[in-house]
Amino acid sequence: MRIPILKLHNYLLISIQIDLDDQTAIQFQEDLLNKIHQSGATGVVIDLTSVDIIDSFIAKVLGDVVTMSDLMGAKVVLTGIQPAVAVTLIDLGIHLNEVTTALDLEQGLIKLRQELEE
Template sequence: MRIPILKIQNILLVSVQIELDDQSALQLQEDLLTKIQETAAGGIVLDLTSLDMVDSFIGKVIGDIVSMSKLMGSNVVITGIQPAVAITLIELGISLNGVLTAMDLEKGVDLLKSAV
């Protein structure tokens, strides 16, 4: 199942509404990087509100998505990180340096607009 990527002005909105498995996480990574290239988006809001937990592979893919997006010139804001997800990312040593975070999608879009 593909995760929709919406474009609003110069921002891509990605709201993960399913539990990610390895295949869907890799598909999201590929789809998002392609969309960044096609649109030259200046920012991405990655909403993880629906993710209750992540395993090491999904955590790595999230970190990779952030790093690759930044390499392609897009600022990233992650919204809605649940406590278990935050704990897992830190325990895995996944660095999200320079990534802005917000509690919800609306605040994430506002934060990104002020940063872009």
């Protein structure tokens, strides 16, 4: 199963709408980095509105993807993390400190633009 990655001007938009298993998550990591390389995108929004479980593995993959994209010159914003997911992440002791977050896709794009302009 592959997660579709959409391109919009300089941005890449991803909406994850399935229950992520490990393989899909790793595949996604690879796909996204390739896509950044191909398109030269400067900003990425990953929308997690439909994700209802993030365990420590998926959290690590997401955190890694943010750091990796950063290395390749693309800023990542995670959007739409559900309250229940946020609470479990905190309980797990995962804070994703380096990651920028936003309430929804729209806010995410605004934040990206602000950060890239600075």
